[in-house]
Amino acid sequence: MSSLADFQPKVAIVILNYNTRSLLERFLPGVLETNYSNKEVWVVDNASTDDSVEFTKSHFNEVRLLVSEKNLGFAGGYNWALDQIEADYYVLLNSDVRVTPNWLKPLVDLAISDKTIAAIQPKILDAKEPRMFEYAGASGGFLDKWGYPFCRGRVFDSLEEDAGQYNDAIDVFWASGACMFIQADLYHKARGLDADFFAHMEEIDLCWRLQRMGYSIKVQPASEVFHIGGGTLAEGSDRKYFLNFRNNLFLLAKNSSSPFWLFLIIWRMVLDGISAIVFLLDGKASLVITILKAHFAFWMSLGSVLKKRKLIKELGNSKVYLHPDSIVWQYFIKKKKKFTDL
Known part of the structure; x- marks a missing residue:
């Protein structure tokens, strides 16, 4: 047996x-x-x-x-x-x-x-x-x-x-x-x-x-x-940054169960704007344009995203745990660099 x-x-x-x-x-x-x-x-x-x-x-x-x-x-x-x-x-x-x-x-x-x-x-x-x-x-x-x-x-x-x-x-x-x-x-x-x-x-x-x-x-x-990493899209490429910034907005708009999800999107775009300023100060002006393109692509796809948001609700509504603190604050302001410090 x-x-x-x-x-x-x-x-x-x-x-x-x-x-x-x-x-x-x-x-x-x-x-x-x-x-x-x-x-x-x-x-x-x-x-x-x-x-x-x-x-x-x-x-x-x-x-x-x-x-x-x-x-x-x-x-x-x-x-x-x-x-x-x-x-x-x-x-x-x-x-x-x-x-x-x-x-x-x-x-x-x-x-x-x-x-x-x-x-x-x-x-x-x-x-x-x-x-x-x-x-x-x-x-x-x-x-x-x-x-x-x-x-x-x-x-x-x-x-x-x-x-x-x-x-x-x-x-x-x-x-x-x-x-x-x-x-x-x-x-x-x-x-x-x-x-x-x-x-x-x-x-x-x-x-x-x-x-x-x-x-x-x-x-x-x-x-x-x-x-290894970067086998298809090179690390630091404008294309990779575009996908990361746009897709993060897709991710939140589709899946957030908060009734204030649109506020979440706006606030995330503000944080992206801060990233753009940092890139500009570092002499990476092309990445500022990349972030703007990512945001524009998100808004142009909003109709499709909202349809997916409705479909996701039909899959189930079990509680999903998100880390309650801001990693940006913990990492950049409080200088917590390790997972165990969070």
Whole structure:
């Protein structure tokens, strides 16, 4: 008679690729060597212009391949692919993530122990400095009342060294899209990632919806992966800033349950304005224009956002916990740079 420990649900590890052939060559072999029998490894090509598809076909016969004719973005690319992939659980895995041989089993074990867990992320460390937490997720993500994301191990740009201080598996607000383990049926019930985000913060938006549906999000630090970051969009690029500022407004307007959500949006824009002044003083005038473009794009999309806000209410109305303090105030004024100081 098989035990729960022997049970292996089917897991589809899905890597979205856009012009990252060198990263596939470097990291895909490790994914294939994962110690877990009931898995499939998929590469979803987002209309790459390099030789990613040909390289994958010729070097990795065991990898399943989907090729999109156009770049659908991170969110749209995953939605398109996962509509075609059958599994009990999906892992959304960036192409610039190095995994360890036993990274998957702790995620599976935690997931099957409680069906109210919708999504889980592993501990995410820096591939270049493995002792340090990595920006995109660290040891689990949170969100403050003004919509600023932060992590155990990373507050704004301050990254902590991993000394085992965040090794407990706990509830978090969001699981990183760099490596997100998620129940397949719930992914679809929650209507997947919002393709209008294109990239950045769409995983936070999805996790918010899942929590409103009554499910939890976890981090499982017994699983470790190592992330490079900036594999598709370069760090500090105007495009990345545009997506972050615009999508943060999308996130709040869609999901906030406050009757004063419009005030929240206006106040967040004021805070963005302060960021613009800082950028200007730092000689980064182009980013001031980027923030203005992001705000304009938000207002131009408001009709669509309001329709989504109405649809989200139909998914559920379970209470969602936001960090009650302002991370901006805590970090920049009170100089609290570590998660444990907040």
